[in-house]
Amino acid sequence: xxxxxxxxxMRATAAHPAAQPAMYRDLLADARLVESLGFHSLWLAEHHxxxxxxxxxxxxxxxxxxxxxxxxxxxxxxxxxxxxxPRRVGEQLSWLQRASGGRLQHGVGLGYRAAxxxxxxxxxxxxxxxxxAALDWLSGxxxxxxxxxxxxxxxxxxxxxxxxxxxxxxxxxxxxxxxERAIAQARDAAAxxxxxxxxxxxxxxxxxxxxxxxxxxxxGMLSTFMREYAGAWFPLRGRPGFESPELLEAQVRRAxxxxxxxxPDELVLQLRALADAGAEQCVLHLVGDGxxxxxxxxxxxxxxxxxxxxDPVPS
Amino acid sequence: MRLGVVLEGxxxxxxxxxxxxxxxxxxxxxLDFAWLAPExxxxxxxxxxxxxxxxxxxxxxxxxxxxxxxLEIAEAAVxxxxxxxxxxxxxxxxxxRDRDLLAETTDAILxxxxxxxxxxxxxxWRIPANLPENEDHEARLAVxxxxxxxxxxxxxxxxxxxxxxxxxxxxxxxxxxxxxxxxARAWAATERALGPGAxxxxxxxxxxxxxxxxxxxxxxxxxxxxxxxQRLWDxxxxxxxxxxxxxxxxxxxxxxxxxxRVRPRVVLDALPPGLEAYWDEALA
Numbered sequence: 001x002x003x004x005x006x007x008x009x010m011r012a013t014a015a016h017p018a019a020q021p022a023m024y025r026d027l028l029a030d031a032r033l034v035e036s037l038g039f040h041s042l043w044l045a046e047h048h049x050x051x052x053x054x055x056x057x058x059x060x061x062x063x064x065x066x067x068x069x070x071x072x073x074x075x076x077x078x079x080x081x082x083x084x085x086p087r088r089v090g091e092q093l094s095w096l097q098r099a100s101g102g103r104l105q106h107g108v109g110l111g112y113r114a115a116x117x118x119x120x121x122x123x124x125x126x127x128x129x130x131x132x133a134a135l136d137w138l139s140g141x142x143x144x145x146x147x148x149x150x151x152x153x154x155x156x157x158x159x160x161x162x163x164x165x166x167x168x169x170x171x172x173x174x175x176x177x178x179x180e181r182a183i184a185q186a187r188d189a190a191a192x193x194x195x196x197x198x199x200x201x202x203x204x205x206x207x208x209x210x211x212x213x214x215x216x217x218x219x220g221m222l223s224t225f226m227r228e229y230a231g232a233w234f235p236l237r238g239r240p241g242f243e244s245p246e247l248l249e250a251q252v253r254r255a256x257x258x259x260x261x262x263x264p265d266e267l268v269l270q271l272r273a274l275a276d277a278g279a280e281q282c283v284l285h286l287v288g289d290g291x292x293x294x295x296x297x298x299x300x301x302x303x304x305x306x307x308x309x310x311d312p313v314p315s
Numbered sequence: 316m317r318l319g320v321v322l323e324g325x326x327x328x329x330x331x332x333x334x335x336x337x338x339x340x341x342x343x344x345x346l347d348f349a350w351l352a353p354e355x356x357x358x359x360x361x362x363x364x365x366x367x368x369x370x371x372x373x374x375x376x377x378x379x380x381x382x383x384x385x386l387e388i389a390e391a392a393v394x395x396x397x398x399x400x401x402x403x404x405x406x407x408x409x410x411x412r413d414r415d416l417l418a419e420t421t422d423a424i425l426x427x428x429x430x431x432x433x434x435x436x437x438x439x440w441r442i443p444a445n446l447p448e449n450e451d452h453e454a455r456l457a458v459x460x461x462x463x464x465x466x467x468x469x470x471x472x473x474x475x476x477x478x479x480x481x482x483x484x485x486x487x488x489x490x491x492x493x494x495x496x497x498x499a500r501a502w503a504a505t506e507r508a509l510g511p512g513a514x515x516x517x518x519x520x521x522x523x524x525x526x527x528x529x530x531x532x533x534x535x536x537x538x539x540x541x542x543x544x545q546r547l548w549d550x551x552x553x554x555x556x557x558x559x560x561x562x563x564x565x566x567x568x569x570x571x572x573x574x575x576r577v578r579p580r581v582v583l584d585a586l587p588p589g590l591e592a593y594w595d596e597a598l599a
Contacts (some may be wrong), residue, residue, distance in 0.1 A: 010397075010460070020460040021400040028368050048390065049453070053460030056390040060364045064398045067331045067365035088357045088383055095358035099330035099365070118452035119386055121444035240451075 001275045001310050004105075004283040005034055005299060006043030006077050006202075010061065011052040015224065016292070020053050024061065031065040033296065035072035037303035041105055043077035043283050048116045059092055066100040075105030077169065077202060077283055078151040082110060082130035083120050086137035093138070093145040102146070107169050107200075108135070109151030113233055128156060139164055149200050153182045162189025167198030172285055173251075173258045174201075176273060183278040198281070201274055203260050205284035207301040210263035218261045225287040226255040260284070264305035271310055316545060316581040319348025319376070319554040320570055321521070323561075324362060333563055334362055335369035340567035342373040344574035350406075350521070350554045352378040360391040367399035375399055376554070378406040378472065381416055385423035385435070386442060389458050392467060393428060401463030406488060409473035418479045421471060425483070427458045428467040470519060477501040481508050489520040491556060499548035519552040520544065526557050530568030534576040541581045553581075 008027055012018045034042045044061050047054040055061050062074045081089065097104050110127045111117075117124040138145050149169035150161035161168040168186045170179055183199055190197035204222055208214035230251045231241040241248035260270045274282055284302065286295055322337045324330055330353070338349050349370075351362040359377040366375055377395065379388055388405075396403040407424065409417040419437040426433040427442075432455035435442040443456050471480040472488040480487035481504065489498035498520065506513045522540070526532035537555075544550040557569050575598060580591065 012460075021397050021463045024394075024397045025400065048458075049456045050459060051457075055394060055460075056458070057360075057394040060360055060391050060394040061398065063331075063361040064364040064368040067335060067368040084387070085383060088387070091357040092361055095324075095330070095353060096361055099324075099334075099362075101329075114449040114451050115443070115453050115456075118443045118446055118449035119456050120384060121441060121446070123446050123448050124450075125448050 001271060001279060001312075002040040002281040003271075003302070003307050003310065004041030004043055004073070004075060004281065005039050005286060005302075006075070006283050007045040007285050008042065008055075008061070009045045009047075010055040013052045013228070015228075024064070027061060027065055028068045031069050031072060031074070034299065035069045037299060038307060039072070039299075039303065040281070041073035041075050041283070043075040043105075043107070045077055046080055047111075047113070048080075048083075049119055059096060062104060063096055063100075066096070066103055069103075070101075071103075073103045073105050074100075075149070075283070076107045077285075078107040078109035078111075078149075080111040080116065081108040081134045082127040083116065083122065084134065086134040089134065090138055090141050090145060094141065097144065097146045104146035105149065106138075106146040107149040107151055109169075110157075112235065132160065135160065135164055135166070139166075147198070149198070153178070155185065158182055158186040159189045162186045162191075162195070162197045163193045165190060165193065165195030165197060167200050167281075169200040169202060169283070170279075172202045172204045173254050175258055176277060179274070179279070180277050187278075199278045200281040200283065201279040202283045202285055203274070204255055204258070204287055205260040205267065205302075206286060207264055207267055207298045207306065208262060210266070215261055219256050219259070221292075222256055222259055222261070222287050223252050226252045264301055264309075267302065267306045268309045271306065275311065316541060316550065317347040317552045318573060318578050318581070319346055319350055319374075319552065320566075320573070321350045321352065321554060321556040322362070322366065323557075323559050323566075324353030324358075330362075331365050334366050336563045337566055338366040338370050338373055340563070340570050342370045344571050345578070346373070346570060346574055348374050348376055348552065348554055350376045350378065350556075357383070360388075360395045363403055364395040364398040367395065367402065370402075372402070374402045374404065376404045376406055376470075378408055380408045380410055380473075381413075381420040382410050385420050385440060386427060386458070388420070389424045389427035392424070393458060393460055393462055396462050396464070396467060397460050399463075404468035404470065406470045406472050407476075409471070409476050409479075412474045414475040414479060417471065417473070417475060418482075421469065421479060421483060421485070425469065427456075428462055428469075430457075430461045432457045468517075470517075472521075477505070481505045484509060484512060484516070486516045486519060489518075489550070491521045491523050493520075495544045495547050498544070498550070502548045517552050518548065518550050519554065520550045521554045521556060524555045524557055524569075524573075526561060526565070526569045528561070528565060530557075530561060530565035530572070532557075532569055532572055534572055537573070537577050538580045541577070545581065545584075 044058040149167040206218035236247035
């Protein structure tokens with residue numbers, strides 16, 4: 001299984017204020033560190049028009065990370081493809097893929113925030129159709145563009161990835177049975193089209209020393225992250241999370257219950273279970289806003305004691 | 316006068332390394348600007364952020380042809396600007412002679428790159444659109460992250476750009492195909508229109524420079540040309556386009572020559588007698 005790490009969101013939050021240019025400078029140092037630790041990939045995220053400066057243009061940030069590394073892959077987890085003009089994105093992807101020696105991984109998704117679609121003058125109702133059209137266009141460019149990973153787990157997303165023979169990038173909060181069902185759906189769609197589908201998974205994760213206190217700290221950090229993220233944005237039965245406190249707490253619990261948090265040995269077992277379910281690639285989403293120093297410690301622990309214990313993906 | 320060079324996007328798989336090598340060569344000899352306009356026009360801001368990662372003080376100028384959604388350009392620009400810790404400027408280039416497209420794109424990007432929530436209602440774009448099916452939409456948007464600089468430098472280039480720039484109090488770039496006399500006429504018009512306000516505008520020019528395959532160039536002719544343009548229309552930023560076929564080594568040699576033999580000669584109006592002869596002898 002290939003292990004990537006993420007997500008570099010470049011957020012300066014109320015809980016962890018930071019200087020944005022310093023965060024972009026740190027991205028370069030982090031990319032070098034992640035490469036030196038032997039990870040397959042580093043993943044960036046995208047959102048728009050938010051108080052915390054969430055990176056709205058991950059391909060631009062990816063270009064900087066690719067420029068300071070030589071073997072590390074850099075991915076988007078995810079790029080809101082329906083917001084874009086497919087021809088221009090195709091140009092950008094082709095340029096960056098060629099310029100980086102083929103080290104870009106293109107995770108795409110629909111997104112969900114109406115404000116982002118409205119900013120670009122696009123009806124949220126047509127995002128699926130725009131995604132289909134963009135993927136068709138990019139598929140026509142062949143190897144000139146990077147491998148695509150379709151984010152999400154809706155039947156439409158799984159069918160889309162399978163039909164076009166792309167990859168799926170399943171979201172963090174799925175349980176193992178849900179992942180197995182989604183993988184089967186994607187593979188069925190691919191088989192029906194005479195293609196194969198690559199399987200990727202994102203997972204909230206943190207490596208600890210195995211103690212209960214360390215686990216509680218990591219889960220507390222995840223909950224803090226998820227409460228603000230889901231509270232402000234997630235439409236929980238049609239309303240923002242903060243207006244539906246019970247649903248929000250359920251979402252926070254779901255994130256904690258499905259996270260990979262524990263000692264390196266425990267993470268190895270959990271990742272092997274994902275590999276047995278069919279995952280070829282896992283992006284470990286190490287939450288923690290801003291410039292959390294502990295993030296480097298968990299990266300080193302995973303690199304030293306988790307990745308070497310996993311079976312590599314044959315090249 | 317400040318001097319810069321165009322970084323050529325090397326075709327093939329080594330473009331990031333080649334751009335970094337060219338940029339480092341420019342930075343190491345103290346040139347002021349690197350101009351990025353790769354063959355794939357949509358990739359200029361990608362190239363800028365990659366070059367920013369390899370440099371620390373070199374200022375970057377990304378030339379982007381208008382036509383894309385202004386938010387796409389603005390958001391890519393603010394991320395590249397943050398990657399460069401505030402060293403980026405943006406050149407918006409007109410497409411064909413579509414003055415309205417350049418004007419509306421410029422207006423929307425000026426608004427989007429300011430640290431104020433904004434809305435833009437133009438002939439082509441309505442930002443935010445406030446479409447009824449987009450629930451919970453905003454009346455105004457803020458593009459984040461903010462620029463590091465108090466204001467993103469925006470210059471305009473291409474056909475019709477001088478008039479559009481003048482109306483907005485922006486600089487326009489005298490293009491490589493434009494004569495010094497044309498530039499002088501355009502800037503005289505800007506001075507008439509803006510009065511003292513024209514003094515705060517930089518006067519950039521893009522100029523092609525001949526060099527042989529080893530990177531040797533006729534620096535005396537280049538100095539003469541730049542001094543003439545200085546006298547005629549007060550050009551204060553010259554971005555030099557070296558032949559695209561030069562390899563990175565020859566390009567670096569040409570940049571060093573510009574830095575050591577041209578730059579010292581175009582800072583002041585005149586140099587004391589004997590100094591240039593001394594340089595010619597001592598630096599030969």
